[in-house]
Amino acid sequence: MRIWIDGYEANQKNRVGSGQYAFEILRNLEKIDRANEYTILLPHPPLDDLLKERDGWKYKVLKPSKLWTRIALPLALYLSKDRPDVMFSPTHYIPRFSPVKRVGVIFDLSYLHFPEMFNGKDLWQLRNWSKFSIENANHIITISNFSKKDIIREYAVDKDKITVAYPGFDNQLFHQNQKKQQMDKVLKKYGIKSDYFIFIGTIQPRKNLARLIEAFSRVVSRDNDLKLVLVGKTKGEGRQGWMFEEILEYPRKLSIEDKVIFTGFVPTKELPPLLFGSLAFVLPSLWEGFGIPVLEAMACGVPVLVSNTSSLPEVVGKAGLTFDPYSVDQIEQALRTVMFDQRLRTKLISAGPAQAKKFSWDKMAKTVLKVFEKVGKS
DSSP states (O other), X not given: OEEEEEOTTTSSSXXXXXXXXXXXXXXXXXXXXXXXXXXXXXXXXXXXXXXXXBTTEEEEEOSOSTTIIXXXXXXXXXXXXXOOSEEEXXXXXXXXXXXSEEEEEOOOOHHHHOGGGSOHHHHHHHHHHHHHHHHHOSEEEESOHHHHHHHHHHHOOOGGGEEEOOOOOOTTTSSSOOOHHHHHHHHHHTTOOSOEEEEESOOSGGGOHHHHHHHHHHHOOTTOOOEEEEEOOOTTSSSOOSSOHHHHHHHHHTTOTTTEEEEESOOGGGHHHHXXXXXXXXXXXXXXSOOHHHHHHHHTTOOEEEESSTTHHHHHTTSSEEEOTTOHHHHHHXXXXXXXXXXXXXXXXXXXXXXXXXXXXXHHHHHHHHHHHHHHHO
């Protein structure tokens, strides 16, 4: 088969979320599939860490980059002498017009359930383009069974049109054998000198950080030097967070500004030592399509505390402690429990790596490839 892939999301620095998923799809498809012919479509020349070209793996730069899915992709598809058998978009946005079969990715429907947590432009785009993609793609890939059921419920889609391809994690980087020297170096860089809880993710309202900060304010006191470390993009850092100003100000309002550390974006190689040095990883999100940092924390043998909503119970299984994200009391209790219940800590530390190993980028790529084969032959 000839397979074209929209590489827009993968071809960016400081990848998180959908960008990380798109990059890993490319990396792992190239590794497992030498039978099919791939063309990766990009708005700009490929970054240095994208895979090198070879027979059956090529890059093609298209213009204009500002009207990518409306003009650039459709034009390339219609004007090509050797049209692909499948066009794959690892985003919510498939080409608006296409003479070939299309496969798209829908990560989650948080924009339907929490519209107030998106700015107007993003909300309009997500609502309209996601609906178009779901209704017009030949097949949809999503990242959890929870998201699959949500798409079926909200858009009345046939379940056979949706395939779950779980994300994975880098097991060469995220593991229990972290070097103390490297950990000390990274902690020093971010000014961390004491015990701490850690969150990793984009700084945005859906992550529910205000309630986490409030719960933490009840746990911390002048008698201890406990810290809350919030790792994630904010303004001026590429694909930044949004509606984050109140979150950045909240510790000051609670008079704990010296107890909360906002690191901004952290390079991937520095995440394992940050995780490994923490008391626990906390993800209080109101809604998650999956949650890759949860896997990374479990793989490092770090206790994970997550919301009992959306896909997160599916990800952690019995290897995490869950709480109601709307209850500051429950978040507080989860923090206290993991600090003082040594038996529970030992259980979570032991169960985490085994749970994380159930997910891998290799498995994801094999699932995606099966979708291509199914769509291409239909």
